[in-house]
Amino acid sequence: MSKSSTKTPINFWVISIIALFWNIMGVIAYLKQAYMTPETLALLSEDQQAWYTNVPAWVTAAFAIAVFSGTFGCFILLLRKKWATILFIISFIAVLVQSTYTFLIQNFVEITTDKAIMPISIILIALLLVWFSNNSNKKGILS
16 A cells, blocks of 8 residues: 555544644743743742752753654644654653753752653653654655
8 A cells, every 4th residue: 555545544633633732732831931020930939949040051942942843743743744753853852851950950849759740741742752653654644
């Protein structure tokens, strides 16, 4: 069966659209952090204030790269182009860079089980998007 005759399964569209919304939420989180006002910062706990005021530029850059490449990857995935996988790989690597800071370097916020759930979920979802796009390519859904 050639790639042009491969029917796109409905689950591809559902997963791709959910992934797009997930990544758009990441973009919103990034923009909220990047443009946080001093008034908003003052409402946070002391450890959260220390976190936001001391995040290195490379971590913020990794955050931006992760969410924007993931979002663009979803758009490209919805267009059924195989280079979405490259964008998801870039996003995944940026998530790992950001998570390295969160889990291993920073000492402003104690990482408890509750605080680790979201970062671990982000890593897993980024990895799943790499797998999903690569698998979709292997199935001939992407061109």
